[in-house]
Amino acid sequence: MNDPDFSRRIRDAGGRVTAARLAVLRCLAEADEPLTPDEVLEHLARNSDHVPDRVTIYRAIDWLAVHGLVRRLATVGRAARYEPVEDREAHAHFQCRRCAQTRCLPAPTPPLPPLPSGYVAERVELVIHGLCAACRAGENE
Amino acid sequence: MNDPDFSRRIRDAGGRVTAARLAVLRCLAEADEPLTPDEVLEHLARNSDHVPDRVTIYRAIDWLAVHGLVRRLATVGRAARYEPVEDREAHAHFQCRRCAQTRCLPAPTPPLPPLPSGYVAERVELVIHGLCAACRAGENE
DNA sequence: GGTAAAAATGCAATAAAATGGCAAAAAGAC
DNA sequence: GTCTTTTTGCCATTTTATTGCATTTTTACC
Numbered sequence: 001m002n003d004p005d006f007s008r009r010i011r012d013a014g015g016r017v018t019a020a021r022l023a024v025l026r027c028l029a030e031a032d033e034p035l036t037p038d039e040v041l042e043h044l045a046r047n048s049d050h051v052p053d054r055v056t057i058y059r060a061i062d063w064l065a066v067h068g069l070v071r072r073l074a075t076v077g078r079a080a081r082y083e084p085v086e087d088r089e090a091h092a093h094f095q096c097r098r099c100a101q102t103r104c105l106p107a108p109t110p111p112l113p114p115l116p117s118g119y120v121a122e123r124v125e126l127v128i129h130g131l132c133a134a135c136r137a138g139e140n141e
Numbered sequence: 142m143n144d145p146d147f148s149r150r151i152r153d154a155g156g157r158v159t160a161a162r163l164a165v166l167r168c169l170a171e172a173d174e175p176l177t178p179d180e181v182l183e184h185l186a187r188n189s190d191h192v193p194d195r196v197t198i199y200r201a202i203d204w205l206a207v208h209g210l211v212r213r214l215a216t217v218g219r220a221a222r223y224e225p226v227e228d229r230e231a232h233a234h235f236q237c238r239r240c241a242q243t244r245c246l247p248a249p250t251p252p253l254p255p256l257p258s259g260y261v262a263e264r265v266e267l268v269i270h271g272l273c274a275a276c277r278a279g280e281n282e
Numbered sequence: 283g284g285t286a287a288a289a290a291t292g293c294a295a296t297a298a299a300a301t302g303g304c305a306a307a308a309a310g311a312c
Numbered sequence: 313g314t315c316t317t318t319t320t321g322c323c324a325t326t327t328t329a330t331t332g333c334a335t336t337t338t339t340a341c342c
Contacts, residue, residue, distance in 0.1 A: 074217045128253065
C-alpha cells in the first residue's frame, strides 16, 4: 500500500491529509503487529525525519480510529494497541501474559453470541492469552 | 457462595485470609459485571465499614489474579476490569464503545486458532464491541 | 491465649498512559 | 497568494497503576 493510497483514504474520510496522519497510518500498516502510541512514536523517531509530538500521535490515532482507518484492540496490557483496518479482516490476536507482545493470528470468524435486546454488535474480537515462545522458554528466570 | 468458601479458596491458594482479599473477592462475586479496581473501591466504600486503601485493593486484585481466583479481562476502555473465576466459565463479554460498560454474555466456547510453534494458549476470550441499548438510544446527544 | 516470623496494609511519592486548553502553524478552497 | 478552518506543538492536568518503607495483621507454634 503506497502513500497516495493512504492520502486518498484520509481524504475520503473527510479529513485533511497531514504529515502526522500519513506517518502514523504508514507506520501501523508496515508493522507486523499492533502497536501502542508510544511504539508508533519510537518507530517514527527512528525511521522518519519529521517526528510529531506525542500528543499529535494520540490525536492522529484517535482520528484514524474514529474514521475507521485503524482499530483499537482490547488489550490486557496497560497501553492501547492499534492495527490498520485493511482487506485482511477477521483475525484473532495472541497476547503474551509475560511480555505483553500482541500478534495477529489467522482465525475463523467466531459466531456472534446472542445479545441483550437493544444492543448492537459492531465487531467481534477473539483474544488468545498465553505465553509466547520466548517467554515460555525463559519463564523460570 | 459464602464467606467461608472465599476464605477457603484464598487459603488453598497459599495466601493469608485478609479483610481486603475477602472484601474484594466478595465484591467481584456479587457484581453482575466485571469491575475496575476503582469500582470495587466505590462498592466497598458504600457497602462496607472497613474500606481498604486504594493500593491495597490493587494489590489484593493482583494477588487474586495471579492465584487464579479472579481474571483480568482484555478491555477497550482505559481501566482494567476483573471478574471472579467460578464454575460458570467460557463466556464472552460485550463492551459498549460509548459508555465502556462491560457485561457478560452467554457464549459458545470459540475454537482455538492455530498458534505459532512454541506458543502456548492458556485462555480464549471473546469480546463483542458495539453499542449498549442506552447508548444506542442516546447516541445523537 | 501469648509470642515470634512472615505477609499484608497504609501512606506518600512516583510512574505510565492519556487528555484538555490554547496560541501558532499548516492544509485546502478560492 | 490570501483567507478560513483544521491540525499541531507545548504545557498542564487527569486517570490508572506501581514502588518503597514503616506499621499492622495473620498465622504457626508453644
